[in-house]
Amino acid sequence: MAPVRLSPLEPLLWAAGAVVLAVVPFALSTFQVVQITVFLIFCLLAVSLDLSWGLAGLLSFGQAAFFGLGGYAYAILCANDETPGAALAAGTVAGGVAAGLLGYIAFYGRLSAMFLAVTTLVVTLILLQVLGSTADPSYHIGAAVLGGYNGMTNIPPLLPEPIPFFWTAGGLLFLLIVSGRLLMAAPFGRVLAAIRANERRVELLGYDVRWHKLAIFALSGAIAGLAGALFASWGGFINPEVFSLAQSAQVVIWVLVGGRGSLYGAAIGAFLVQAMTQYLGSIGTAYTTLVLGALLVSFVLVMPNGLLPTFLRGLSSIGNRLR
């Protein structure tokens, strides 16, 4: 699978994206702005997985864990009277540290890729159990009562107005995609692409691949934690549902549908799948899950590389034929 290279058109794309983000809230109703904000947060979560999986080849089912930990960290700090800004930072750090810990065990212990995939999933489910069993009010961190399966509510938002918050979430997504793309083109990113293709060969050149993998995995965890904190702020609530199997799988599905390795694909996949889920729910079908399942199966059969790569390849073959 070829890594997608930085194209000379990209800065134009970024400029256009920035303009759209700045302007679009004014063309939408408040409800739509709020709705799209959460889609943007999910895009951020998908991008975090793509950095780990698409770029470095590290499949993790644990993005939901880092997401959830970020959300809880935000809620807990806010409940303890910290500023929302500090709480947001804490959420990011929580995700990064958790990923760093897991990554250290997996990579420095030279454990297999399968180990990473399974362990991240298990950790997520353990968190589900642990936080689900905190119903008793004696489970609290400072002034923050964890609330078991009901989770925590009345979480103060980062910003009270929807449009500024939209811009914050969108802005962070924009910033991280641009940074991610620049990272991919930088030597560090190239080495990660090489590690994904043939780790042993990279080692034989003197690179400490364990460190490289840990670095990108921790970064992806931090971004997931940031997304989690934003999510808690968006909804004003957080509960153990974020650690569910469904949520873990969702992240992987978003990246599969959109296409691995470009960051844009992951964001597109997340946006489309969530928008479709929302739409199906709103028109009242009882079969949302079924439709989504069928969609996923057909994707895997017909477009295994995901939307964006298939689309781009289609464009280039049309371009060839026009030559």
Added chain:
Amino acid sequence: MAPAVLAADGLVSGYGRIRILDSVSVSLSAGEVVAVIGHNGMGKTTLLRTLAGLLKAKSGSVHLAGRDVTHHATAVRARLGLGYVPQGRQIFPDLTVMENLMIGQAARAGASDIPAMLERFKSLTALLGRPGRALSGGEQQLLALARCLVGRPRVVLLDEPSEGIQPSIVDQIAELLHDLSTTQRLAILVVEQDLELVSRVAHRVHVMRKGRFVSEIAPRDLTNPAIVKELLWS
């Protein structure tokens, strides 16, 4: 003229936008050994892959024993008697040497050729119980060759069969190929860099450059370095 066991006409193929084979035609009759030599990247492996059906021809045709197989999958061509030993030792790493050979044998009915093959490749006899991945590179290459041949194909495509093989076994391979072409009338299309091996087994030698056959050399001239330099590498 003997009917062609394998005939390719005007083959064009490549990868994506890159065109590698530029209208190549070749034909082999039963018992004929044709060699293709040339620099790297000139299309030799691409030719074999296209003939085997692993690469779709953009235009041109491939006929196997008179039947048009141009649009047929590799498995179908294999069942019609086409054998292919690619570069890169693609043996089954988790199966033992014996199991690898048995899979090659299972492709056809009839008595087992394995004992006879092991006579030829004595070094494999000591390794029968070893899993493929535990063999050295050269041993894997021999196994790949043996596995293909026990299936008694009618025509084989060999991509650098001598690569990584010690000189004394290259001798054995040369003898084997010579025998198979004369006694079993096996048609062989072989891509090779070892010109001495080619001079011993080939009836015809094509030089490939930039995706097409540019000249033919008499096999015996291959052992003359002056002629080789003149005709091949200028």
Added chain:
Amino acid sequence: MSHSAPSGAFQNRAASTVPAGKTLLETRGLSKNFGGVTAVTGVNFRLGRGELRCLIGPNGAGKSTFFKMLSGQLPPTAGTILFDGSDITGEPPHRIARLGIGIKNQVPSLWDGLSVYEHFFIAAQRRLGARRAAAVADELVMKLGLATLARRDVGALAHGERQWVEIGMTMAQDAKLILLDEPTAGMATDEVERTVALLRAINVSTSLIIVEHDMQFISMIAGIVTVFHQGRILIEDTMENVLANPLVREVYLGAGRPGR
């Protein structure tokens, strides 16, 4: 000469021909077992600084396994490896690479999806930083005659072209010792000649150990030749003496073919 295992005296004689002070690499009693299979047994090997040694032997004699132990890809079962004065036995591959050993494995192992240029860049970048690595990568592309293929995805390259890329990567490392496992596999005669010239140029500043089956290549390039057989060193001598040795003819060369 009997066809049983060679005597230890035969082996040790050649290993001591290199004056001790100029030794770059030394192995003592190096062995490797895989389950029940003994791939390498008690190998005492010595390489002088600046030497170009060829390693030959029958398929399965243990040459690649020996290389993999030297580069840290396989931990030895027994014995020690001394490189440039320090004991590197059992060190991980990335540390051995940093100490100055580069290796090209038998089967070219590249990064499909990345271009030729990027391979050289990554190989040079860790040591040199991005800007100098870019210059080195450009230079290597030229030196190896890969200019037209520089931006091509290596997955699209022919087998022999991939060998060039692998060789180029070891050159980019600027190692003290480069191990090359069958560098000319898949190359035509004039390409082999080009490789010989290239390796001679590399040898000016880097010691080389080369595994090969191509007798013509070896006669063009070798000083001393080490012959492996059944996991041990059978004989270590000049090319002429090795070719004339009856046991070598029997187990390896066959009916006296001189090579390509």
